[in-house]
Amino acid sequence: MSFRTTRPMITTVCVLLVFSMLGTILAGCAPAQPPPPPAVASTEAPAAAAPTTAPAAAPMPGLPDVVTPSKAAKIDWQQYKGTTINALVAKHWWSDAIQPLLPQFEQLTGIKVNFDILSQDTYFTKALTVLSSKSPAYDFLMVGNAEVGQYMAGGWLEALDPYMNNAKLTDLAWYEKDDILAGGLKAGNKNGAQYALPISSEGEMLFYRKDVFEQKGLQPPTTFDEMYAIAKQLKTDDMAGYVTRGKLGADLMWEWVGFLLSYGGRLLDDQGKPVFNSPEGIAATEMYYKLLKETGPDGTINWSWMEAAENFAQGKSAMFVEAGGIGPVVEKEGNPVVGKVSYVALPHAEGKASIPNYWYWLVGVPAASKQKDAGYLFLQWATSKTLGVPLATAGSSPARASIWNSPEFLSWANPDWAAASVATGQAVQPNLIPYDRPDYPEITDAVTTELNNIHTGVKDVKTALDDAAAKVEKIVTK
Numbered sequence: 216m217s218f219r220t221t222r223p224m225i226t227t228v229c230v231l232l233v234f235s236m237l238g239t240i241l242a243g244c245a246p247a248q249p250p251p252p253p254a255v256a257s258t259e260a261p262a263a264a265a266p267t268t269a270p271a272a273a274p275m276p277g278l279p280d281v282v283t284p285s286k287a288a289k290i291d292w293q294q295y296k297g298t299t300i301n302a303l304v305a306k307h308w309w310s311d312a313i314q315p316l317l318p319q320f321e322q323l324t325g326i327k328v329n330f331d332i333l334s335q336d337t338y339f340t341k342a343l344t345v346l347s348s349k350s351p352a353y354d355f356l357m358v359g360n361a362e363v364g365q366y367m368a369g370g371w372l373e374a375l376d377p378y379m380n381n382a383k384l385t386d387l388a389w390y391e392k393d394d395i396l397a398g399g400l401k402a403g404n405k406n407g408a409q410y411a412l413p414i415s416s417e418g419e420m421l422f423y424r425k426d427v428f429e430q431k432g433l434q435p436p437t438t439f440d441e442m443y444a445i446a447k448q449l450k451t452d453d454m455a456g457y458v459t460r461g462k463l464g465a466d467l468m469w470e471w472v473g474f475l476l477s478y479g480g481r482l483l484d485d486q487g488k489p490v491f492n493s494p495e496g497i498a499a500t501e502m503y504y505k506l507l508k509e510t511g512p513d514g515t516i517n518w519s520w521m522e523a524a525e526n527f528a529q530g531k532s533a534m535f536v537e538a539g540g541i542g543p544v545v546e547k548e549g550n551p552v553v554g555k556v557s558y559v560a561l562p563h564a565e566g567k568a569s570i571p572n573y574w575y576w577l578v579g580v581p582a583a584s585k586q587k588d589a590g591y592l593f594l595q596w597a598t599s600k601t602l603g604v605p606l607a608t609a610g611s612s613p614a615r616a617s618i619w620n621s622p623e624f625l626s627w628a629n630p631d632w633a634a635a636s637v638a639t640g641q642a643v644q645p646n647l648i649p650y651d652r653p654d655y656p657e658i659t660d661a662v663t664t665e666l667n668n669i670h671t672g673v674k675d676v677k678t679a680l681d682d683a684a685a686k687v688e689k690i691v692t693k
Contacts, residue, residue, distance in 0.1 A: 217546045217554040218610075218629050278315055282323050284601045288389040290382075295589040296325025300354035302593070303331050303345065305338040306521070307357070308544055309414050309576060312609035313597060320596055326589050328355075335519060336464060343656075346371035349583040354590030358411045358577040360402045360650045361465055361659065366579070367403075368653035372410040373580040378591045379409070391600050391617075398645065399614045403577045405651075411577035412598045413614035414606075417540035418639030419473040419571035424533045425557040425631075427454075435559045439477070439502045442534065442562050446510035449533040456510035458523050458532035463667045466519040468659040469572050470536060471666060474499040476570035476647055477563040482658075483649055489687040491662070492680035498564065500676050504669055516670045528552055536561065538574055539639060542632040543610035558635035560642060573643045575614065612636075654690050661686035 285292065304310045310332055317328050331353070333341060339362065345352055346366060358366060366372050379385050379392070392400075399413025421442070423435055427449060436442035446456030460466040472482060480495035490496075507515050512526055520537060527535040528545040530552050535545075539558070546553050563569040578597060580590040596602065603618035608627045618624055625633070649655055665683035668674040674682070 217556070218543050218627060218632075278319075279605045280319075281316055281601055281605060282319050285323050285596060285599070288386040290384060290386050292324045292592070294383070295586075295592060298325075298586055298589040299327045299329065300586055300589050300593060301329045301331060301352060303333075303338070303342060303353045303356040305335045305357050305359075305576075306332055307335070307415075307576065307611075308540060308609075309606065309611040310357070312606045312611040313602070315609075316602070316605065320593065323596070324592060326593065328593055334521070336462070336466070339465060339656075346581060346583075351581075351583045351585045353581050354584040354586045355578065355580060355593055357414070358403070358579050359465065360575040360577060361469070361655055363403055363411055363577060364405075364651040365653045365656055367405040367410045371582055373582045373584070373587055373591075374408045374410055375412065375580070375591065375594075376409055378588070378595075384588060384591060385595060389599075390595060394600055394615045394617050395598070396614050396616060399575045399577070402575045402650065403579070411579035412594065413575045413577050414598060415540055415576045415612050416573075416614045417538045417612045418573045418636070418643055419470065419536065419561050420539045420635045420639050421559050421561055422527060422535040422537060422542065422545065422556055423559070424530075424552065424555055426555040427533050428557075435557070436562050437559075438565050439474070439506075439562045440565060443502065443506055443510070446506060446534060450510045454530070455512040455526075455532040457506050457534045457536075458511050458515065458518075458526050459507065459536045460518055460520055460523050461507055461515035461670060462517055462519045463663050465656075465659055467663045467666055469538070469574065471500070471503055471663075472648060473536075473561055473570070473572040474503050476572075476644070477561060477567060478502075479564060479567045481647060483687075483691070487649075487691050489684040489691070492677070492684040495564075496680055497676050500666070500669065500680060504676070507670070516667070530555075539632065539636050540574075540612040542629065543612075546629065547610070556629070557631040558629070559631075560635060560638040569642050570644050570647065571639050571642055572648060573639075573645060654693075657690050658687050661690060 310330065314330060321327050339359065342356060347369065379387065395413060396416055399416060400409065402413065403409060403411030421435065428435065431449070433445060436445055450456035460470050475482065475491055475496055478495045478499035480491055480493055480499055482491050484490045512531060515523070520541060523535065524537065524541050524545055526532050528550040542558060546556055561569045561571040578594050580587050580594060584590050600615060600617060603613055603615050604621055604623045607613040607618050607624050613619055662683045665674065665679040669676055669679045
């Protein structure tokens with residue numbers, strides 16, 4: 216089964232349950248928070264209206280009408296007509312899904328949105344430079360949950376509560392904030408103030424070629440040892456047994472942390488000190504690189520999720536550990552593996568629990584923007600329930616509970632993917648991954664520099680992890 220072709224044999228309640236649970240678990244990790252700041256009216260003057268022009272074009276054939284349901288909001292969408300805003304976004308299925316709908320936002324509001332789309336590694340570098348320098352170049356940007364703690368601590372994101380509580384800008388009844396997954400809200404919240412809102416939710420899982428497994432009489436692995444044995448068995452001159460990311464930085468860190476936790480290891484202890492160089496951490500890292508180097512394709516040391524996903528989508532690897540949101544990407548119409556992929560929970564070490572990594576992409580308004588109101592109007596529209604189904608059925612895993620529960624979405628989704636998403640959501644333990652630390656990006660750089668040394672053979676696993684732990688110790692005790 217693939218996306219868009221077969222109605223899944225999975226109950227609506229089951230899919231909703233996991234994302235309700237995930238939201239509750241994540242929210243429960245936060246300490247009690249003070250109430251958000253009181254509502255204040257925006258002091259930003261509306262931009263001057265643009266000269267009269269021809270009306271924006273109607274939606275392209277085949278695209279859903281999102282203008283009409285947006286007009287149900289009891290606000291003046293045209294109050295910043297004639298404004299142009301600039302958005303800094305990463306190449307992602309969300310940005311792919313929303314781009315065709317941008318002309319409808321311009322039709323609705325008279326606001327033109329320019330997307331600056333960058334590969335994810337380039338995006339993270341540019342976002343840090345733009346925000347830390349307080350440049351007014353952008354009015355909207357995507358925010359990764361591994362960086363949001365740093366951005367909030369630096370005062371680089373505008374608090375959204377005054378805008379959300381301003382009836383001129385937000386119809387709260389139309390927006391339905393309570394429908395957003397609680398964990399996603401928590402990820403963009405600091406001391407009770409909301410600085411970013413989620414646009415996608417996903418967890419780490421195993422993709423596998425079910426046609427290949429059926430031909431060989433194989434069952435999907437539940438342990439890492441089983442996955443390694445199967446990967447070795449399936450590796451041929453034409454197909455690797457396994458693939459995942461190997462690129463230095465956030466790409467590598469995200470996948471490796473799921474291995475670490477699923478071996479019973481931990482990144483930091485309860486006092487915030489590094490403990491990933493434990494026997495469990497060594498075993499997890501040995502398996503990570505044994506899989507990549509012995510059963511994977513060549514070149515993975517330079518591969519982000521994009522290269523790894525393309526490899527799997529083109530039928531060049533039998534198994535793929537990745538964020539669940541990439542499922543619709545690899546099964547996009549025209550790819551050789553469409554209808555040939557199944558999905559299961561991330562494997563684990565023998566006797567240990569599967570604890571996958573998780574990810575929320577969020578969006579925010581830079582504090583240095585000169586057009587915050589217009590940027591916020593776009594943020595509100597982009598994260599609204601109105602756009603939920605259109606974006607989800609274009610391949611962007613949703614961050615609203617009602618969308619995971621919608622008949623339109625469930626009739627579109629691969630049922631194995633939906634089931635694996637349920638298992639992943641139940642297994643996540645967000646308290647073990649300190650995304651809210653402002654120094655998490657620095658920790659990521661320190662750890663993956665040493666992981667890279669393992670991949671190249673410069674250091675053995677124990678030496679590299681000990682060296683990484685020493686670096687992280689200095690970071691967390693600054």
